[in-house]
Amino acid sequence: MRGGVDYGLDYLERPEITGHEIPVVRGTGWKIVQWVSIALASVLVLGCLTAYGFYYKLVAGNIEQLDDEHGNLADEEKRPDKLNSSVNILVMGSDTRAGRGNAKYGRDEGERSDTTILLHISAGGEKAIGISFPRDSWVNLPQCKSTTGQTIAAHSGMINSAFANGGPYCTWNTIETLTQIRIDHFVKVDFSGFKGIVNALGGVEVCSPKAFTDPKAKLVIPKAGRQTLNGEQALGWVRTRYSLGDGSDLGRIQRQQQFMSAVIQKATSKGVMTDPAKMLKFVNAATKSLKTDKGFNSTEILDLATKVKGINTKSIKFVTVPWYYPTDAEIAANSSLSGRVLWKQEEAQELFAAIRRDNTLPKAEKTPQAKAQPVSTPAKKVDPSTVTVKVYNGTNQQGLAGRAVTDLAAKKYQASLGSTGVYKNGALEKTAVHYGPGGEDAAAQLAKLVPGVVPAAAADGLAGVVYLYLGADYTGLGGNGSASIPKVDGEIKASDSICKKTA
Structure with a gap:
């Protein structure tokens, strides 16, 4: 199984709002919902990245910004170069049990991120690709400081331990180090935020291969086939591991990607786009669910919103970093690899290189x-x-x-x-x-x-x-101004039918 994606979006204008009146939005502004759903989609937690421009106008102050208190992001000179004007946003789904809405999912202390997706938006704003990083990936983790300020030395471990060790900025540093892709911002969403977004959409449709009950995921699916899930059910759907698929995190990732595609389809449907009340409810829920880096300010948000000129669901893809299970020989040499996954380095680096260059061709001397x-x-x-x-x-x-x-x-x-x-x-x-x-x-x-x-x-x-x-100036075949992102096995398009592929 290998993993790949494509891009786009639009800015939403609105008249001044006073009191509690519902805005009336006209023209191309409605396309901002597409921007919203991409982020939504890319976050699994549906984090409404693209709705940022809209949020600034309507619900300023909803999003909490987090400081890099312990300096976990690498020094500027050590970070990857910014090669073009594309935008890369790291999306993390937090499993924190803190807060009234999250406490009922367990008593685990601390916070982890079992969902990590890098959302790449092309320089022209016409395509988007979400790259999922398997939680069980065994990688080289850079040095980070814990929430208490204790230094945790560089070591090998599961990729999601970066978040547990030092929070979102540590994960940011880790993904940049592994991929050499310059990341611009991050967004983080928790359980209750995910549910709120799904409920604001009026539920999201999925396609189940069978009826089942999963006590661990707190989910009951009474029938096979198409059905609409509310926020609570949707959270169970993307968390379940053993009732669907082979019980691995990899099977769950593909189901999450399929669900994100369904979210995009629902968020860009006429039922939401032509109903200002539903739209405001959706964007309000999405922005309330997010936490971001300090740099994701109003200027950055509006620049991003105006950058995207509308996107078709066929131009949005979700892929997983190319991976494989360790061989018996590799596990014999390192028992820590048991139950983990490793990356197919040549294929993974090929994908990362394509994202770094954004498939654009530099000017060359004739x-x-x-x-x-x-x-x-x-x-x-x-x-x-x-x-x-x-x-x-x-x-x-x-x-x-x-x-x-x-x-x-x-x-x-x-x-x-x-x-x-x-x-x-x-x-x-x-x-x-x-x-x-x-x-x-x-x-x-x-x-x-x-x-x-x-x-x-x-x-x-x-x-x-x-x-x-x-040569060193080669970034891909052009002729139309862009080159292709390498094909990745198992990639999912946001335009796919929900019953086309089922984990």
């Missing part, structure tokens, strides 16, 4: 990349299925050439790795396209997918073969 003379005559259109392309990785980024081969194959090219090793010791700065005898037209056509690169003849190239050398 200079020849080979000593031979570049093509100067107009190229004829060539059928990609007749073109053989050999791809070489001139960087130290693992999996880059494999991703390019996959992208080329999707465009019908006959692509394959030219070498399994690293070309030019991984020090190639500029991406290059070369061609063998008779390959001028094919090379010129391929070069359109790598803006700024001028194809050139290869002195020792094979007849008709095109050679693609990936």
